[in-house]
Amino acid sequence: AASSTRTHIALVSVPAFSHQVSILEFAKRLLHLHNDDTFHVTCIIPTLSSLSTPSKPFFHTLPPNIHCIFLPSVHFDDLKSNGVSLEIQLQLSVSRAMPSVRDTLRSLLGSANVVALIADAMVPEALEFGKELNILSYIYFPCSTMLLSLCLHSPTLHEEVSCEYRDHPHLIQIPGCISIYGKDLPNSVQDRSSLDYKLFLKRCQRYRGVHDGILVNSFVEMEEEATKAITQNGISNGDDVGDAHSNYPPIFQIGPIIQTGPSDPKIGCECLLWLDKQPRNSVLYVSFGSGGTLSQEQINELALGLELSKHKFLWVNLRAPNDKASATYFVGDGLVDDPLSFLPLGFLERTKGQGLVISGWAPQVEVLGHESVGGFLTHCGWNSVLESVVHGVPMMAWPLFAEQRTNAALVTDGLKVAVRPKGDTSGKSVVVKEEVAELVKRLMEGLEGGEIRRRMKDLQKFAACAVMEDGSSTRTLSKLAQKWKSLGRFYQKNIEC
Ligand code: UDP
Numbered sequence: 001a002a003s004s005t006r007t008h009i010a011l012v013s014v015p016a017f018s019h020q021v022s023i024l025e026f027a028k029r030l031l032h033l034h035n036d037d038t039f040h041v042t043c044i045i046p047t048l049s050s051l052s053t054p055s056k057p058f059f060h061t062l063p064p065n066i067h068c069i070f071l072p073s074v075h076f077d078d079l080k081s082n083g084v085s086l087e088i089q090l091q092l093s094v095s096r097a098m099p100s101v102r103d104t105l106r107s108l109l110g111s112a113n114v115v116a117l118i119a120d121a122m123v124p125e126a127l128e129f130g131k132e133l134n135i136l137s138y139i140y141f142p143c144s145t146m147l148l149s150l151c152l153h154s155p156t157l158h159e160e161v162s163c164e165y166r167d168h169p170h171l172i173q174i175p176g177c178i179s180i181y182g183k184d185l186p187n188s189v190q191d192r193s194s195l196d197y198k199l200f201l202k203r204c205q206r207y208r209g210v211h212d213g214i215l216v217n218s219f220v221e222m223e224e225e226a227t228k229a230i231t232q233n234g235i236s237n238g239d240d241v242g243d244a245h246s247n248y249p250p251i252f253q254i255g256p257i258i259q260t261g262p263s264d265p266k267i268g269c270e271c272l273l274w275l276d277k278q279p280r281n282s283v284l285y286v287s288f289g290s291g292g293t294l295s296q297e298q299i300n301e302l303a304l305g306l307e308l309s310k311h312k313f314l315w316v317n318l319r320a321p322n323d324k325a326s327a328t329y330f331v332g333d334g335l336v337d338d339p340l341s342f343l344p345l346g347f348l349e350r351t352k353g354q355g356l357v358i359s360g361w362a363p364q365v366e367v368l369g370h371e372s373v374g375g376f377l378t379h380c381g382w383n384s385v386l387e388s389v390v391h392g393v394p395m396m397a398w399p400l401f402a403e404q405r406t407n408a409a410l411v412t413d414g415l416k417v418a419v420r421p422k423g424d425t426s427g428k429s430v431v432v433k434e435e436v437a438e439l440v441k442r443l444m445e446g447l448e449g450g451e452i453r454r455r456m457k458d459l460q461k462f463a464a465c466a467v468m469e470d471g472s473s474t475r476t477l478s479k480l481a482q483k484w485k486s487l488g489r490f491y492q493k494n495i496e497c
Pocket residue numbers: 018019021259287288289290291292316317360361362363364365380381382383384385387
């Protein structure tokens with residue numbers, strides 16, 4: 001079929017690699033369900049700078065019926081130099097790109113059979129264009145159902161709690177979820193007088209108003225109660241269940257969606273070669289995602305703690321120290337210092353047989369799937385969490401910024417598939433080497449480690465079932481696809497008439 005006659009889905013993403021990967025992997029899954037060439041996807045991507053090296057192979061290997069339009073970069077130097085948070089930088093820079101998103105969508109609609117618009121959770125304002133253009137509009141939520149439950153509940157929470165959440169004398173109740181400390185809520189809500197918080201609340205209000213639904217990168221079996229809590233408040237049920245602002249939008253659990261496809265064989269191949277030589281389940285994989293950084297003191301303590309644990313480790317993406325945990329999130333690979341020079345004196349020589357440290361990008365999904373890997377020290381970015389679940393690898397939660405502490409609470413206290421340091425890991429204090437070593441041992445050996453591993457293996461099975469042909473997430477996505485496909489035919493017929 002010519003591309004103009006296929007059913008077309010428009011996506012709007014944001015300038016953050018992990019968000020782009022997630023929404024585009026969703027697109028790949030949609031196409032895979034219908035390998036009869038039914039769908040064509042166009043992803044509109046606001047940009048801040050040129051593509052980082054690690055992300056290039058991902059974009060270059062997309063299937064032919066996924067097309068990306070990179071918008072000209074918006075200026076955001078004023079935001080960077082004002083020292084505003086990562087979330088504000090991201091939010092305001094994409095807002096600046098909205099006129100160009102609108103123009104691109106309009107011209108796409110002129111030439112293609114577009115039936116639905118799906119915007120990343122950071123750009124719910126893009127859905128205004130869906131309304132304007134009279135097409136179905138959805139949010140793609142690349143985070144946990146727990147976070148979505150918090151977002152939908154937050155206008156109520158805002159009214160109920162008058163102090164800063166971290167000073168609240170009780171645990172914070174999120175519908176359908178474990179109760180958590182206020183300090184484990186996302187960064188955006190930590191200072192209620194900030195612009196960050198204001199923008200967060202605004203986004204949450206917009207989620208409530210989404211008409212056609214929110215697609216969540218999670219699966220019912222992992223977050224059953226949270227899913228129930230949201231759907232019980234949904235439009236279809238009608239009744240008010242405990243929340244003054246009920247009538248939530250429909251949600252569609254379609255995950256776990258993780259990075260697939262061939263990674264560049266040149267990137268991080270030394271990690272895989274090194275893993276090939278290690279015993280089964282023996283290695284702790286250490287990574288802080290696409291941009292997390294540690295302070296100099298924390299790098300020292302982590303390194304010495306790994307050494308002290310005597311367990312094997314593979315530490316990738318080591319970056320030069322920075323006291324701000326998200327300092328390099330938008331910088332990508334443009335760093336000048338040699339990060340290995342910031343490790344403690346003699347560390348690399350002393351740990352030669354025990355560990356491997358690289359400053360570059362690793363093929364994370366392949367690493368987690370390698371049989372030598374027995375644990376993952378992770379910053380708890382949602383993609384990393386799902387990749388760990390899909391491969392059944394128990395975690396040590398080391399959250400740094402954004403909603404990572406909330407994810408850490410979910411995997412540690414909720415799902416019990418992770419251990420976590422007692423104190424703060426996001427840079428306000430330092431986790432000392434003795435605690436690091438003790439946690440590594442708790443995770444990699446002994447009774448507790450065994451229990452965690454068993455629970456993770458169960459979760460892994462549920463994750464695999466959810467995306468099987470008749471799995472919960474596959475059925476949900478198939479129904480959506482069916483709806484979009486029939487609308488596509490309908491529009492096409494009308495054009496032909
Ligand atoms: N990633 C990778 N190699 C690395 C570091 C990260 O492939 O060396 C990938 C990882 O597999 C995940 C994404 O980058 O898909 C990071 O996303 P996440 O949500 O975990 O964290 P963020 O980067 O948004 O902080």
